[in-house]
Amino acid sequence: MPEAPAGTLYRGREGMWSWLAHRVTGFAIFFFLLVHVLDTALVRVSPEAYNAVIGTYKNPVMGLGEAGLVAAVVYHAFNGIRITLIDFWSKGTRYQRVMLWIVIGLFVVTMAGFLPRHLGNVFGGH
Amino acid sequence: MAVSIEAPRAPRTRTTRRTTGRTNYELYGWVFMRASGVLLVVLIFGHLFMNLIDGEGISAIDFGFVAGKWASPLWQVWDLLMLWLAMIHGTNGVRTIINDYAERDGTRIVLKVALYLAFTVVVVLGTLVIFTFDPCPPDAPANLLPSFCTA
Numbered sequence: 001m002p003e004a005p006a007g008t009l010y011r012g013r014e015g016m017w018s019w020l021a022h023r024v025t026g027f028a029i030f031f032f033l034l035v036h037v038l039d040t041a042l043v044r045v046s047p048e049a050y051n052a053v054i055g056t057y058k059n060p061v062m063g064l065g066e067a068g069l070v071a072a073v074v075y076h077a078f079n080g081i082r083i084t085l086i087d088f089w090s091k092g093t094r095y096q097r098v099m100l101w102i103v104i105g106l107f108v109v110t111m112a113g114f115l116p117r118h119l120g121n122v123f124g125g126h
Numbered sequence: 127m128a129v130s131i132e133a134p135r136a137p138r139t140r141t142t143r144r145t146t147g148r149t150n151y152e153l154y155g156w157v158f159m160r161a162s163g164v165l166l167v168v169l170i171f172g173h174l175f176m177n178l179i180d181g182e183g184i185s186a187i188d189f190g191f192v193a194g195k196w197a198s199p200l201w202q203v204w205d206l207l208m209l210w211l212a213m214i215h216g217t218n219g220v221r222t223i224i225n226d227y228a229e230r231d232g233t234r235i236v237l238k239v240a241l242y243l244a245f246t247v248v249v250v251l252g253t254l255v256i257f258t259f260d261p262c263p264p265d266a267p268a269n270l271l272p273s274f275c276t277a
Contacts, residue, residue, distance in 0.1 A: 023219075023223065026216070026219045027219070027220065027223060029216065030216035030217075030219065030220055033212055033213065033216055033248075034244060034248055037209065037248045037251065037252045038248070038251070040192070040252070040255065041251050041252065041255045043189060043192050043193070043255065043259060044254075044255050044258065044259060046263065046266060047188075047189035047190075047263065047266045047267075047270035047271065048266075048270065050188070050189045050192070051188045051189055051270065054187055054188060057184060057187070058184055058185055058187075063184065066178070066184065070174060070178070073170060073174070077163075077166075077167045077170070077171070080160075080163040080164075080167070081163075081164070081167065083160070083163075084160045084163065084164065087160065088160070114178075114179065117178075117179050117183065118178055118179070118183055118184070120183075121178075121182055121183035121184055121185050122183075122184060122185070124185070
């Protein structure tokens with residue numbers, strides 16, 4: 001595979017893959033957001049209608065889906081901060097690779113805190 | 127009509143590039159993505175903490191939970207801000223994706239019309255729900271309602 005030209009941010013290696021992951025996670029989050037506003041709008045129909053639909057979010061399969069959704073949100077959030085720093089911080093481009101590893105580190109720590117708590121609520125038996 | 131021949135190596139005159147009607151909207155969009163992104167990190171992390179981590183998380187969410195939250199103006203404003211910022215941020219992101227991958231003019235127009243339609247429906251519906259929400263609908267069973275309805 002040919003090496004990416006020196007000095008590019010979005011072609012090859014960390015810059016490209018973080019860009020691609022940002023795009024994929026953002027696209028997925030947007031479609032969840034559309035569905036999520038519609039399901040929440042059911043509170044305007046009746047308590048029974050809302051509870052019935054939100055009840056489906058509590059089954060284990062959906063619980064795993066929520067874990068995936070939160071993972072997408074957490075990555076998109078931290079990498080978005082990284083993009084903003086690349087654009088506005090004078091040393092941003094120089095440290096873009098280091099900042100991606102910081103993003104990944106913060107992602108792992110956040111998910112390590114979130115997953116046991118959430119999966120406990122989903123599989124904890126209610 | 128006399129045909130004039132340009133001098134060799136004369137700078138090429140710009141005929142294809144549009145010079146009138148150019149705007150800064152793409153710049154404003156670029157700035158908005160970063161400004162709204164920073165706010166959305168706070169708004170959405172707060173939302174996820176309250177709904178998925180605090181208390182019993184997802185298993186505690188029902189009509190009474192939502193009604194209890196929206197009894198406070200803080201969460202009404204929080205959710206309204208989150209709705210608008212996330213929808214504009216997301217719609218602009220998907221618009222960029224459409225521009226990148228849909229090469230035919232017709233495909234781009236159809237996809238963008240669908241996108242802007244979805245944006246309008248979801249933002250209007252969500253805003254109406256937050257402002258017209260009734261936490262104690264009169265014909266609903268009391269056990270499904272927040273405790274302050276019977277007090």
